[in-house]
Amino acid sequence: MAAKSGIxxxxxxxxxxxxxxxxxxxxxxxxxxxxxxxxxxxxxxGEWRDAPSGATFEVTNPxxxxxxxxxPNGGAEQAKAAIAAARxxxxxxxxxxxxERAAPLARLADLMLEQREALATxxxxxxxxxxxxxxxxxxxxASFITWAAEEAKRVYGETVPSSRPDQRILVLxxxxxxxxxxxxxxFPSAMITRKLGPALAAGCTMIVKPAxxxxxxxxxxxxxxxxxxxxxxxxxxxTGDAAAxxxxxxxDPTVRKVSFTGSTEVGQKLMVAAAANVVRLSLELGxxxxxxxxxxxxxxxxxxxxxxxxxxxAGQTCVCPNRFFVQxxxxxxxxxKLAAALExxxxxxxxxEGVSVGPLIDDAAVAKVRDHIDDARSHGATLRxxxxxxxxxxxxxxxxxxxxxxxxxxxxxKVSHEETFGPVAPVRRFTHExxxxxxxxxxxxxxxxxxxxxxxxxxxxxxxxLEYGIVGANDGGPSTAQAPFGGVKMSGIGREGGRxxxxxxxxxxxxxxxx
Ligand code: NAP
Numbered sequence: 001m002a003a004k005s006g007i008x009x010x011x012x013x014x015x016x017x018x019x020x021x022x023x024x025x026x027x028x029x030x031x032x033x034x035x036x037x038x039x040x041x042x043x044x045x046g047e048w049r050d051a052p053s054g055a056t057f058e059v060t061n062p063x064x065x066x067x068x069x070x071x072p073n074g075g076a077e078q079a080k081a082a083i084a085a086a087r088x089x090x091x092x093x094x095x096x097x098x099x100e101r102a103a104p105l106a107r108l109a110d111l112m113l114e115q116r117e118a119l120a121t122x123x124x125x126x127x128x129x130x131x132x133x134x135x136x137x138x139x140x141x142a143s144f145i146t147w148a149a150e151e152a153k154r155v156y157g158e159t160v161p162s163s164r165p166d167q168r169i170l171v172l173x174x175x176x177x178x179x180x181x182x183x184x185x186x187f188p189s190a191m192i193t194r195k196l197g198p199a200l201a202a203g204c205t206m207i208v209k210p211a212x213x214x215x216x217x218x219x220x221x222x223x224x225x226x227x228x229x230x231x232x233x234x235x236x237x238x239t240g241d242a243a244a245x246x247x248x249x250x251x252d253p254t255v256r257k258v259s260f261t262g263s264t265e266v267g268q269k270l271m272v273a274a275a276a277n278v279v280r281l282s283l284e285l286g287x288x289x290x291x292x293x294x295x296x297x298x299x300x301x302x303x304x305x306x307x308x309x310x311x312x313x314a315g316q317t318c319v320c321p322n323r324f325f326v327q328x329x330x331x332x333x334x335x336x337k338l339a340a341a342l343e344x345x346x347x348x349x350x351x352x353e354g355v356s357v358g359p360l361i362d363d364a365a366v367a368k369v370r371d372h373i374d375d376a377r378s379h380g381a382t383l384r385x386x387x388x389x390x391x392x393x394x395x396x397x398x399x400x401x402x403x404x405x406x407x408x409x410x411x412x413x414k415v416s417h418e419e420t421f422g423p424v425a426p427v428r429r430f431t432h433e434x435x436x437x438x439x440x441x442x443x444x445x446x447x448x449x450x451x452x453x454x455x456x457x458x459x460x461x462x463x464x465x466l467e468y469g470i471v472g473a474n475d476g477g478p479s480t481a482q483a484p485f486g487g488v489k490m491s492g493i494g495r496e497g498g499r500x501x502x503x504x505x506x507x508x509x510x511x512x513x514x515x
Contacts, residue, residue, distance in 0.1 A: 038122065040069040042078055042239060043222040045085035046232025051240060052077045059216055062128040062359045063349040065397055071215050074240030079207070079248035082236035086178045086205040087254045089233030094175050094203040098152040105149035105201055107228035112142040112189075112221070119189065119220055124350040126214045127188055128358040128399075129313045131350055140479070141189035141221075144497065147481040148197030151502050155202065168513040173506040175203030176280060177256040180249045182242070182270075184262045185361055186316045188214035191284075192221060194485070194496040195259045200234060202505035204257070207236045207249070211262075213361055215239045246273065253277050259504065260284070261318075264445070264490050282494030282504045284318070284486060286419045287447030290440035291321035292462070294433070295329035297452035298474075303337045305476025306425065309450060311345070311403055314357050315423035316365070318491075319448035319470065319479065322420060323409075324427040325436050331429045335407065338425065339385045342403040347392045359399040360389075360422060366399050369422030373404060376413040376426060381406040386423075417443070433458065441467045446489035450476060469495075 041048035050056075051072035059069045072078065093101065112119060120134035129137070158171040181195040192208055199206050210218035215237075222237045238245060249255050250273040260270055261284040274281050291309065293302045310321045326334045350358035360366050366389055373387055386402030401422050409415060409426040416426065430436045440449060449468035453459055463471050469487040472478040479485055484498035494504050 038216055038220045038223060040071050040216070040219060042072050042074060042082075043219070043226075043235070043237045044078070044081050045088070045236070046226065049078075049081075051075070057212065057240075059126055059213070061125050062213075062361050062399055063351075063396055066125075068125055069216060071219075071239050074238050075244035076241075076248045078238040078240060079209075079245040080252070082207040082238045083178060083180075083248070083252050083254050085233040085236050086207055089205045089231060090178060093200075093205055093231065093234050096203070098155065098201070098203075101201055101203060102149040102152045104225075104229040105145050105152070105197065108221075108225050108230065109142040109145040109149065111224040111228055112138055112145070115220075115224065116142075119217070121351070122220055123188055123214075123217050124358070126216050127185060127350075128361060129350050130355050130358050131353070132356075133312060134350070137187055137190050140481075141187075141193040143481040144190065144193045145197040147497070148201040148501060151198070151499065152201035155502055155506065166515045168515065170511040170513060172509040172511060173502075174509055176505055176507050177204060178254050179204045179206050179257045179259060179505060180255050181206060181208045182246070182249075182258065182260045182262065183208065183210050183218075185211035185213040186313060186318070188217035189221060191261045192218055194261075194501075195282075196221070196225075196235065198496075198501045199259070199505045200230065202502055204505050205234045207238060207255075209238055209242065209245050209249075212239070212242070246270065250274060250276060250279060256280060257282075257505065259494075267492065282496070283492035284494070284496065285447075285490065285492040286445060287318045287320075287487060287491050288323065288417070288419055288443045288445040289319060289321045289448040289450060289468070290443070290466075291324045291449075292430075292436050292440060292451035293324070293326045293330060293334050294436075294451065294453040294455070294458065295327040296454045296458070297330065298454060299330055299333050299337060301474060302334060302452035303341055305450065305452065305472070305474070306338055307341055308476035309448075309472065310425050311342070311357065311423050314360060314401065316361060316421050318419075321425070321448075321450060323416060323439070323443075324425055325430050325439050326427060327436070328429050328431055331427075335384060335405065335427055338427075339405050342385055342405065345403050347400050347402065349393075349396060357400065357403060357423060359397060360401060361399075363399070365421060366401075369401055369420060369424060372413075372415050372418070372420045372422070373406070373424060376406050376409060376415050379413045380408055380410065381413060381415075381426065382408050384427075411442075419445075433462070437462065437465045441465075444490045445487070447487035447491035448472065448478070 051074040055073040056070035123134040160169040384405040386404030450472040484495035486495040
């Protein structure tokens with residue numbers, strides 16, 4: 001078994017059970033202590049298994065480098081076993097009435113909310129984001145399961161008027177079959193449940209390959225799925241060599257659909273791999289969101305929207321603004337208020353109350369953010385705030401980036417073209433609306449975009465002109481289970497959430513009935 005790149009492979013078994021005790025006190029109230037046991041093995045056919053070789057890799061806390069667990073470093077064999085389990089479970093699961101699939105899914109969402117504190121603590125330990133954000137992610141993650149469980153009961157077919165008197169046309173929507181999900185580290189729970197909820201609700205069975213940095217949140221969801229009564233084989237979780245697992249997934253014709261969230265670069269590779277068996281794909285890829293502030297905007301609302309959208313998860317979100325364009329009349333006010341609001345933000349371990357900026361995920365992320373700041377400055381950008389990557393306290397790693405504001409930004413800089421994935425706001429001045437729209441659309445990406453205005457006509461004009469799958473018009477946090485989430489251009493294909501969510505996991509069948 002080849003060692004996974006960038007992570008330490010360790011001989012010996014995984015399989016310890018993590019007893020995760022949630023912090024008993026938060027929000028000024030004493031809450032009951034919650035406890036969830038998390039297996040650190042792969043879930044295949046309802047059993048917790050090690051890699052056949054026994055190899056493991058370490059999961060660490062990015063804030064401290066503490067080793068939290070060792071998990072199986074699997075590969076092709078794990079993937080084959082998981083696909084076989086999902087194939088065997090498919091006929092029974094698919095045949096259940098929608099309400100009977102919805103019931104354990106609804107229980108899973110309830111269990112996640114009951115265990116929210118423990119799940120959030122685990123998420124912060126392996127991913128780094130502040131505990132308050134992790135609590136929010138668990139609720140958000142559960143909401144996708146609840147939404148899909150409800151939508152399962154509304155998968156309607158159609159009858160269509162025929163042009164022949166002796167024919168009736170019937171349109172059925174049926175589960176695509178075995179589905180594989182490949183997910184990233186930045187939202188370790190929500191990126192799984194946005195796929196798991198609708199796939200299982202539709203009657204598909206599933207294999208999930210979480211990111212190497214954050215497999216524990218996936219194991220925790222799987223544990224709760226078993227407790228909720230999701231049958232063996234319906235949900236399988238495997239960890240290890242991504243390329244080897246991917247190869248098996250795309251080579252086996254049993255897998256009829258792959259849903260991927262991650263970088264555009266890997267998404268492109270998966271599109272090529274999918275060609276062999278013409279596998280259906282959903283791709284939620286990278287973004288490069290613009291954030292426009294017009295002269296007529298409510299500047300305080302724009303500043304708070306900017307903080308919410310840009311600095312959540314230390315800037316490591318696919319929808320976070322990467323380019324701020326501010327109209328000349330309010331430029332000075334916006335930048336001054338943004339810098340003033342960012343300065344007091346507490347940087348530290350996400351487990352400490354009051355912290356609002358946690359660590360970057362790993363050293364590669366640190367190198368990229370540092371490179372983007374240095375590159376911008378070497379091309380003439382000026383530092384209005386921050387710019388330092390450091391260790392904020394004894395025992396913490398040097399992966400903490402100060403909230404950073406760069407001015408005098410131009411298109412020669414990397415920050416203008418590439419996802420920075422850090423708490424860095426590059427700001428540029430514009431004069432006219434048409435110029436702002438042109439600057440905003442000058443990107444191969446098309447995931448999220450934001451703008452602030454109090455002019456109603458402009459609100460409609462700009463919302464329609466932005467070439468993005470998501471537009472936050474006077475809203476820095478548009479993501480919700482009720483709405484379709486996804487991108488255009490190089491940001492992907494398909495939508496998660498809203499009434500469109502089930503489409504991703506259903507095939508359309510046309511039945512022509514001769515009379
Ligand atoms: P990534 O490097 O593309 O990895 C994503 C997943 O793909 C991981 O599970 C990874 O496994 C796996 N993978 C890597 N190479 C593979 C291969 N050859 N075959 C099969 N699987 C492979 O992305 P990331 O760094 O985890 O996440 C950050 C990116 O995700 C950003 O670009 C962000 O914008 C994007 N994102 C998009 C959305 C959206 O909804 N549009 C949401 C969140 C994040 P390993 O971890 O084991 O390598």
